Structure formats: C-alpha cells, structure tokens
Amino acid sequence: MTAFAVPSNLAVSENGFLFVPTSGETFTLNKLGISIFKLMQKGADTEEIIDALLEEYDIDKTTLEKDFTDFVNQLKHHNLIEEK
C-alpha cells in the first residue's frame, strides 16, 4: 500500500498549526487532519491509517476512504507530502 514522504522540517503543533519554513506558508489542520498527518510522519501507509481511524472513530469505511483520498489530494496540492 501507499506510504507517504513528509519533509523532515515540517512539524504540526498540538493545535494543528503548520508552518512551512521554506515557503513561509501556514496552514491549519483540524483534529483528524492532525492525526493523519502525524501517522504519515511515522511512516504509516494508507491501509494502516484507515485501519487505525476505523478503530478509533465512529465512521464507515467507504466514507472514510473518500474523505481520506480527498485530504491526501489537498496535501499533495499544497506540496506537503509525496507518495512513496
């Protein structure tokens, strides 16, 4: 399954504030966004992330997968991650 490469200089604060030192851009992630981003940083792949979230949250797999894909596309659009 797909894993993600997150640049090592990116750190997201507990409140979801993300600052990109190379571009000066700033972002805010919501709670689930933070959890996913942190899992990606730890090297988790799509399947592991989906499984972990299904375990933790009250949500069906199809909706989660759609939302997850959309989120990943946004991260890629902002050049915050790359697929390995």
Place this chain on the structure above:
Amino acid sequence: MEKKIYEKPAITKHHSGFMNKFGSSPVTTPKSEVDGVSVNAIADQYGSPVFVLSERRIRENFRNTLRTFKTRYPKVQYAWSYKTNYLNAVCSIFHQEGSWAEVVSEFEYDRARKLGIPGKYIIFNGPDKSEQALLKAIEDGAKIHVDHFDELYKIIELSEKTEKKPQLAIRVNMDTGIYPKWDRFGFNYENGEAMEALRRIVMQPTLKLIGLHTHIGTYMMSAEAYRIAARKMVVLANELFTKYETKLDYIDMGGGFPSNNTLKGQYLQAEQVLPTIEDFADAVTSELFRISYHGSDMPTLILESGRSLIDDAGFLISTIIANKRLSDGKKATIMDGGVNILFTSFWYKHKISPAQPTGLSTENSTIYGPLCMNIDVLREDIVLPNLKVGDRVVIHHVGAYNMTQWMQFITLRPNIVMVMEDGTTELIRESEDLEYIMSREKLPAKLSEFKL
C-alpha cells in the same frame, strides 16, 4: 469502547488579510481602563505615549504558572528573566513572589545585586562574561551557567586562584524537533559536547557542578519540544549519576513559553494555536520523574519564563496624530508611539483597541508611528473604527522586551506607569529629557563655536 465522533479531515491554507473566521471579540470593543483606572486619565496625567503595567496581572500570571508546575512536581523555583523587563519595580514584584534573578550580562548582574539579590540567588547566563564579571560572580557564589569551552577554561584558570569554588551549570543545546534549531548557545547534546563539558567540570576539584540548563527557544508553540528537551536533560543527569555519582541540585528548563500575542504570518489568533501552561508543565514534569534518584535528592526544576509572565500585563497608550490616504486609496493612521519604543511590532500583530467608544463603521488601515522612517509600521491591515485626531488607542500585550529593547531615536523615551493593586498609579520610570540624553556627550573644544 466508545468511538470518537468523526469529523472529515481538513486542511486550510491561510491567506494574509482574511478575516479571522473564529470571531474573536470585535476589534471595536474599547479598552477604556487598566484595572479600573481610566486610560484617558493616565494619558492626561503622564503624557502620551505612555507605557502602563499592571501589578495585579503580573502577580496573577506568576502565581498561576507557579501553581501549575508545583502541583505536578515537588520542587520548583522561578528565576525572573531580567532582559524581558528589568525595571526595578518589575523585578521587585517577581522577587517579592519568590523569584530569583536570571541575568545575561554584567550590567544585569549588577542591577540584581544593587536591588539586593544575594549572589547565590542569581543565575548568570549568556555568552559574554568578562573576567571581571566572572570573578564577581565566583566571589558572590552566583550560579554560573557556562556557555562554551573557552569560558570553561577561563573559569578553571580563575578557580585555581580564588578561594571560593565556582558554582557551575552548563547550558545545553539540542535538537527538540523544532525549526530553526537554537544551537549557538551552550554545549551540544547530540554530538557529545555537553557530556564532555560535564566530565571536565566533575573531574576538576576546584569546581562544583550544581545543575544543567537549557533554553530551547522563545515563543515556542510546541509542548512536545519541552518533553524532548526534558528527556535529554534527564539522560545527562542520569549519566552523571551512573558514571560519577554526581547528583544535581537543579535542572533549569529556561523560558520560551509563548505569550498571547499573534505572530506576523500567523493566521489564527494566538489563543487558538498555542498550547496552555498546563500542556507545557505536563510535558516537562512527566519527564523529570525519570531521574534515577528520588525523594529529597530530586533536582529542583528551575524556570526562567519571561514573555509569558509579563506580556499581557503591559499596555502602550498612544494618541492619533493624523489620518491620511495612501496612493492606492488605502487608509493610513499615524500615532505618536512608533517602532522605536515598540520593538515587538516587528514580529507581533499587536492588538490595538480604541480607548473610547466609537462608531460602528470600520475600515482596513495601516498604522504608522511618528518616526520619519519607512520601517515605522505598527500594524498592517488592521480593521479599526474611524479614529479622530487626538483619540487614544491602547496597544495590548507589550510588557515583554519593549521596555528593555526600546531605542532612543529622534525623540525621548516616555513615562512608564504602574497601576498598583490598590488602584493607585505610580510613575516607575520617568520619561527622558534633553538634558539627560545630552549629559553623556562631550563636545571637542574646536567644535564648540560656529558662525552661520
């Protein structure tokens, strides 16, 4: 197990100039008093601009922070970071509350001694300690925090001549996962330099090792960074104990907790992105309990917080000088307090409130100070109600660093007033006058006359 409520994962990019969607209190809410004392009355009596400090707020901030740490760890000691604000009245409040002094220069050291602080309650940090300053500090029994090997060798040399044993800690720098890394002060943890410096001190019979110090950065937005820092300090402490049976009196985690100011380039209001003091305290203290010696021998946790204790206790009252339009039609407002006295406006988006009720219409403006200089911008893109010439405004959260880093440039530095707990006001630093500024100058005889 109950599952958590799901909310779609989301990321929002910040665009400067957008309104804050969280609707913090409207900018038009006037700030007409400080602890019950009228802003206009203060400006009428002490002039404009004028800095105002709240005694009550300083004490409350201190007590709340100390309580937060003390309920999590048995031994906690604060040392007031003089550079943050070294006015005597300010330092004295912190000393009355039990704080020691944390100084970073001989000038600050002398200030603390003059105020009556015994050497053993002074922490002497900083990269530049002259031989004269070191001798004084050794003689007084001050806690000297060594910054580099050249300083350590200088102290070893001095210690062979002095009767008193220098009381030493080292400053440690490390990777805490934050960017940029602060590695210019102290000895590095990762490359083994810190342990080498500690070994050198422990082996030297004329020195006494009493502690470890770090200060990982300022306005830190991550509690996790403190957890990592505390963990690394404990690794060093445990290694000292295992290898040399040395127990430390203290571990000093420095300052760096943010104040409630919003950084430039930060989209959300500070309160929405910053960890709380409880988060920082949990991170630090949970790691300290990993120390291998317990009970009454556990090292004291020393903290040197600056801005988080005093920023929101300071206000700058300023008066509108003029309103004008820039070439692109944008509104510009000129005030009598500029970047010369408000150094922090270079990195904070300071909150500015009118001092009196205003109309409802607002406009996006740029606020300039009175200096004849292009850099004198206090706020870009702030939505304010229409302010007339002579109206007063209050600039919030200016208690840290401004009253020490301010510049004397083309004008005089203003009065500083303290609103006391009993509702009276005291002048704690008188504004400068021409005489005071010129008294330090010498005019060579040959230049003393001219004819035009």
